[in-house]
Amino acid sequence: MVEGGGISTHLVRLHVRSLQKPIALASISVVAHDGHDHDIQMPLDYVKYPYQAVYPGDNEVTADSIFSGITTFAKLPWVQCLGKDKTTPFDVAFIGAPFDTGTSYRPGARFGPAGIRAGSRRLTLYGGYNVPLEVNPFRSGLKIVDCGDIPVTPYDNKYAIKQIEDGHKELLHRPTFSPLGNDSLTGKPLVPVSIDGKHHPRVITLGGDHTIVLPLLRSIYSAYGAISVIHFDSHLDTWKPSVFGGAPSDQAAINHGTYFYWASQEGLIANGSSIHGAIRTTLSGPADYANDDASGFQRIEAREIDTIGTDGIIKKIRETVGDLPVYLSIDIDSIDPAFAPATGTPETGGWSTRELRTILRGLDGLHIVSADIVEVAPAYDTNAELTTMAAADVLYEVLSVMAKTPLGKLEGLNSAQTSSRCSPRSTVQSPTREEHVLTLLLRLVTWIVLRALILEIKTFGSLLTYDRTETSRSFELARSQADFHM
């Protein structure tokens, strides 16, 4: 939004703003799941009936209280998605990628998946309801499972990277458990946002060092084409191999500081609609930023939180990504080492866990097609499991956002139109008929008021002293905003 302008500009903006709230009500795009109740996967049941020693599901996972037994993410059911349970459908899968031979400083992220699962045990102790987002992802109708880990060799990076791509692709192309459902406003069926026209499950990968995102994006490309990326990290990770690591061999050229360079070279990243957040690394020189620009990313520096706050950061991200399908990659080192010390390349001056969680909740309504959290190296954690707990809680916010927004759009809508249908903080209620009628009335009134004001200014323009060009531009803006919500 353009700031500044004359008195009348503010007047118009006030009108438009005051009308935005009821209008937005009608623009909510809501999950329309099929209402299956997956009590069978509710981790809460473990707590309710701890004496029932065997979990009554497909896999006979032991039912335990949250501090005992075999640990899956959030104590979700373990499904051997890459093994004997190849035909079991799901909507969201957690999968580990225990790879850390692309790291430049502290190794140990191969233990990330196990550590994050341990840090996630308590997520459902009280049931898992997310208060600010008003959703319980575990009871949202989605079938959510822990698929275990992709088998990854620690002896051969090239082979391991292929294993990760194949494992992820395998899950991404499974049929989903729940249908996409219908648009809550129009009742029309939603169509997938993928380029192959299929409704894909979402995969949340537990890293692993950040190198794994190259094979993950190769997999994502197979369903979504070049994807917009939201990347939280203190580092750019778009470095040229000659700058980061020196590239003594082809294999050494692919590491946790260069994978985005390669992804960009391979055309996997949507240019211009991708963005880094929490950047604060030192550079080899200003040329690193020029190279980052060429790789297709916008940037938000960690220190911007002091000036524009979490709201400003959320706004920047949403403006960059719009309603395009988006992949979310979270390096735990985006969080300050005071809160998350157990990571490969820590950088002071980062965001707090609270700030990152707030920013993630601000992504509510975006079409996040899959996500990962990387660089968790539990060997450097505190006894209090600060880092693994932070990683698990961050994923809980991601899961909640996913549970609220289906990966669907209305047929024939382009992404700009879809965007206006998507409220930034969508709630799960549908507008009533009365609200809908009220909205239409309000739009009519807005239109009449704007027309009247424009006429007035045209007539008395010569009496006014302010810059007319600026004013009419503001009117255009106000009108386009009003149209945007129609």
Ligand SMILES: *[C@@H]1O[C@H](CO)[C@@H](O)[C@H](O)[C@H]1NC(C)=O
């Ligand atoms: C979606 O709408 C179709 C009719 O177009 C209807 O048959 C179906 O039951 C609806 N699905 C849901 C989940 O409401």
Ligand SMILES: *[C@@H]1O[C@H](CO)[C@@H](O)[C@H](O)[C@H]1NC(C)=O
């Ligand atoms: C992205 O767009 C910018 C500006 O148009 C261009 O300079 C750059 O080469 C593009 N990068 C890629 C990877 O296409």
Ligand SMILES: [Mn+2]
């Ligand atoms: Mn990184």
